Amino acid sequence: MLKKIFTILFFVSTILSLKAQSVDPLRASNADVQKAWVDTIMQSMSINEKIGQLFMIQAYSTKDVKNENYVAEMIEKYHVGNLIFMQGTPEKQVELNNKYQALTTKVPLMIGFDGEWGLDMRLKNTYRFPWNMTLGAIQDKSLIEQLGERIGEHCKRVGIHINFAPVVDINTNPNNPIIGNRSFGEKKENVTRKSIAFTKGMQRVGVLANAKHFPGHGDTAADSHYTLPTINFSKERIDTLELYPFRKQFDAGVASVMTAHLNIPSLEDNPKLPSSLSKNVVTDLLQQKLGFLGLVITDGLNMKGAANYSSPAEINLAAILAGNDILLIPQDVPQTIKLFKESIEKGMLTEERLNHSVRKILRAKYLAGLNNYKPVNEENVFLELNSATDELLHRELMKNAITVLKNENGDIPITNLENKKIAYVSLGDGDGTPFVDMLKNYTRVDVVVGKHLDQLIEKLKSYNLVIIGFHKSDDHPWKSYKFSNKDLVWLQEIARTNNVILNVFASPYSLLQVTTFKNIEGIIVDYQNSKLSQEVAAQALFGAFDMKGKLPVSIKNNFKAGHGIFVNSLGRLEYTIPEAAGMSSKKLEEIDQYIDTILNERMAPGGQVLVARHGKVVFYKSFGHHAGSRSLKVVNSDVYDLASLTKILASLPMLMKAEEDKKISLYSSLRDILPSYKDSNKDTLELREILSHYARLRSWIPFYLRTKDEKTGRNLKGYYSSKKSKKYNIKVAKNLYLNTSYKDSIQRLVRESEQRERLGYKYSDLGYYIIKEVLESKYKKPLNELVDEEFYRSLGLDRTSYLPLQKFSVKEIVPTEKDTYFRNQLILGYVHDMGAAMLGGVGGHAGLFSNANDVAKIMQMYLQGGTYGGVQYFKPETVQKFNTRYYADVRNRRGLGFDKPQINPQEKPTCGCVSDKSFGHSGFTGTYTWADPESGIVYVFLSNRTYPTMKNMGLVRSNIRTKIQQTIQEAIQ
The missing domain is CATH 3.40.50.1700 (Glycoside hydrolase family 3 C-terminal domain)
Known part of the structure; x- marks a missing residue:
């Protein structure tokens, strides 16, 4: 029985070995055409030209003409067939690539590169992707495949044909000084999965991959750039661990392997002979036992791990005799050619052996498209190597890690x-x-x-x-x-x-x-x-x-x-780029043109614009200054007077809560919910009529005019004091306090105000004086405390507040107007709306200050059916209930509190390009926010267009807020 098991195991291992040997990674799909091309080139090549194909020398795009002339001489005089580009810039590399390729006659150069995490490994101003250790944490290997593909596309863009990546070393030694973050990790299965995915992606776009450093550089505490590290492990350990990802890579079709400079006593008896120069390792193990048929390339032969072994020419010969095909960064090419030719004459190096490697190199060149070489386009290199596609992929990689x-x-x-x-x-x-x-x-x-x-x-x-x-x-x-x-x-x-x-x-x-x-x-x-x-x-x-x-x-x-x-x-907001939300960065850049118009035409001193889609903030910009051109620049944390946005960001959420708490009903009449309105001319008004601006209420009452001398326009002393006291306790502005009793007067004036005779839509602030009174009577707390406790703290709205001077410094608050008609001062940190100011800064219709980011959080919460940050604030049906037109049959576009898209053509609350499900509001001070469940868009625009005075109507007349909304809609791809 035991013998039978061993027989089965031997049979399985033989099949696997044959499978590895049967994968020829250099075989093209049109193998006959490939062979014919290779045969034609081979027949025309001299010995010198064949030897030249074995070399891959260094080329720089940072050095002077002397270095360029040296590389040119190597190509023209010594027939060097391959280059590895080192430090420089992509533009210069493309220029030199085309120059060097033009010097070749029979076969183009194969260009190599070390781009483990992208071109940034060697070239400035190129994209840097994550280290392999970071990628090792990612569970979705399709992302790694996408990365390999993208790096391959970058390589092709600058004329690279073979990228010396991925590293397949298993980093089992934390003290490894050279691999470390370059490894996918310490588990062979993880390293294998990630490296194969990377290889597949890169080779799919026609760039050859390279598995390095054979037979495994992960468990060493020395750097082969400076010395010859020793790997003291048994053949069995190396076979089961270090070689595992190489075997799997061979099965998957990796095009090439890089041999490492290591001392491995269990594989090579000569302690001074690097594994890269060992026939036992390169030929017997790699090519015969493991059956690898692809290109075999040495690690850099200028590294001390190899360079200390002998003279450059002898090292290069030893590398070829060991079984390598390409000599990476060989030293002393002229002497090497001389030694190779002498060795051929002596029979030490046969022409058959030489032809074997040259034929493999030519097959690799065919795979890389060099049978149909075209110069690299030298235009737009930087833009194409630093695209939104790259950042989008990078973000996904980092998020998943x-x-x-x-x-x-x-x-x-x-x-x-x-x-x-x-x-x-x-x-x-x-x-x-x-x-x-x-x-x-x-x-x-x-x-x-x-x-x-x-x-x-x-x-x-x-x-x-x-x-x-x-x-x-x-x-x-x-x-x-x-x-x-x-x-x-x-x-x-x-x-x-x-x-x-x-x-x-x-x-x-x-x-x-x-x-x-x-x-x-x-x-x-x-x-x-x-x-x-x-x-x-x-x-x-x-x-x-x-x-x-x-x-x-x-x-x-x-x-x-x-x-x-x-x-x-x-479900909190994410901050990313437009492409992550299916939008165009280029299109959204057009918002900057509108911002320039606002500033140049002095429609407002500054502002904030935020765009989110599907919970992803994709555009967030502050612009201009707080006031004049020499004042503070606007930053994202600055807060603006939101004006009427207060209605949907403070009063409305509390109304939704009250409705769910069964403290009110949308069909309640005022006499039912506010006893003071019983027997008034408004006692039968329903809450839904008030919220829909369909309650025949007057648009507004200029309460402040009643407290001024009609002839002089001055504030009457009986109403105001410059100092706070029990009698004058309502702070209207800096050094201006209103008589405490006037709050009751405002409520009485609203209650006793005449109704409009005609039933129909009329926008009114008065309803929100009433709503504030309703909410405060039901919950026994001021509105500012209610919304802060119930919503703002939990939502993380630390930039949102009534009475902003109690929370923010003056430098964080944007002024609204130079008031010359009521408060006679710069309005900074006090609500602009006169009625809300006379209520002490807390109104149901105005008084809230915030930045664009915090406004977006509330709007996103509405979009998400009342849920945000893992907290359900309302039921989805509640949000829907308030986002419904109840009087659409009489062409009233309003929902309950929310403004809605236009029904009448002459109205322009939106760009006319948003869905009927959308909702939002605008504010007198130059603010606007809108959300659309259909497109997933949240849009916030904040400004102080009322500076220096409210007569500054350019922003309103130009409809720029809704023109920006149109641009946002058009940016959806």
Whole structure:
């Protein structure tokens, strides 16, 4: 029985071996045509030309004419057949590529490149994709395939035919100085899956891949650039671990392999002979036992791991005799050619052996399209190498890599914002600004610093959540990722006294230094400290998308490779690029033209524009200044007087809640919900009529005129005082207090105001004086406190508030007008609306201040059927109930509180290009917001068009707000 099992196993292994040998990665689909082309070239080549095909020399696009002349001489005089481009710029490389290719006669050059994470590995001003260690955390291998394809497209764009990637080394040694972040991880299966996906993607677009560094450079603590590392493992260990991904790559059709400079006693007896020069390794193991039929290329022969072995020419000969096909960065080409020819004469190197490699090289060139060579287009290189497609893919890669290692208190993602007081502390020597800036888009996060640990710990006592960002340089994958001793002490002490989430923007190996994770409640590995990595990490922390990465390496016994806690999203806004939401960046750039018009024609001093689609913010820009050209520049955190947007952002959510709480009914009459309106001329008005502006209410009442001298226009002393007192307790503006009793007068004037005789649509603020009274009577609290407690804190609206001077500094608040008719001062931090000001700054129709980002959160909550951040504020049917026209039959376009698209052609509340399901509102101060369930668009426009005076009507007359809305709609692809 046992013998039978062994026989079956032997048979299976034989079949697998034959399968590996049967995959010829250099065979074209039209193999007969390929063979004919190769045969024709071979028949016309001299010995010198054949030898020249074995060399791949360095070319630079940063060096002077002397270097260019050297490369040209190598091509023309010595028939060098291949180049590897090193440092430079893509534009210069394309120029030189075309120049060098023009020097060839019989067969074009094959251009190689080290582009493991993209062209950025060697070329400036090109796109940098994530390190392999980061990719190792990603579970969706189709993303890796897309990356390989995209890097392949970049390579083709600059004339590269073979990219020396992917690295398939299994990094089982954390102290490896040269592989590390370049490896997909320590698990052979993970490395294999990722590397094959990368290879498939790149070779699909016609760029040859290269599996390196054979037979495996992952478990060494030495760098072969400077010495010859030793791999002291048995054949069995190497066969089952290091060779595993190579075997699978061969089965998958990888075009080439790079042989490493290693000392491997179990595979090569000569301790001084690098594995790259060993026949035992290159021919017997790689090509015979493993059956690899593709190109075999040495690692750089200028590296000390090989260069220390002998003279350059002898090393080059040894490499060919060992079984390599291409000599990468060979030294002393002229002497090498001389030695090769002497060796052929002596029979040491046969012409048959030479022809074998040259034929393989020509077959590879055919696969790369060099049988039909065309010069590379030298125009628009930068733009085509730095596209929205690249950033979109990069974002998806980084999002999918984020790995949650520990979530002890369930604080990831961060919820219950109303109960959180959050601090951010930075450790490491890298910049964490993008991380902090993005965190602040979700709620208030304070950056806490201290010169001494005791001072920092004291400051953190008032916070119940501390986010620690460990930031290290992201310049290249070999940069130090380690904690300093100081950072380690501070981390443990902060964790000992606080609830902590640690975000690691460095190699996961950095966590090997942490002696205990006991007091660290949350740990997230974000792998890299790039701007993009930090931004998506902050979004993930607040639940903008799922977190599903898996650790590619082990952290002692604490976290094994493959560990990762899946964390669901909370449906909060994500911040990304237009293409991520199916929109055109180029089209949205047209918004800038409207912004220029606003500023140039002084329609407003400045403003904010935000566009989101399907919960993704894709355009967010602040422009201009607070007031005059020499004032403060507008930034995203600045707050504007929202004017009538208050109706749908403060009064309306409380009405929805009251309706669900059964405190009111939309069919309730005023006499039922406000006893003071019983027997008034408004007692039978229904709430839905008021909200639809169909209640025959007057448009507004200029209450402030009643408190002024008709002849002089001055404010009457009986109504106002410059100092606060019990009698004058309503603050209208700076150093201006209204008689406390006048609030009752306003309510009485609204209650007793005459009704319009004709029934029909008429926009009115008066209904919201009534609604404010209703809400405050039902909930026994002021409206500003109600909306803050019920909605704003939980939604993370830390830039939204009534009475903004109580929360923000003057520099964060945009002024609205130089008032010369009532308050006689610059209106800054006080509500512009006169009636709301006379109510102390809190009105149902006006008084709210906010920035575009916070407005978008509420609108997105409406779009999501009353849910945001994992909290259901209303039922979907409630939102729908209020987003319905109840009087459409009489051509009243309004919903309940919400404005709706036009019914009458002469009305222009929207661009006319949004769906009938859409809703929003505009504000007197130059504000506007609109949301469309059909397209998924949320649009916010904030400005202070009333500066310097409300007579500044350019913004209103030009309809720029709705023209921008039209552009947004047209940007949908």
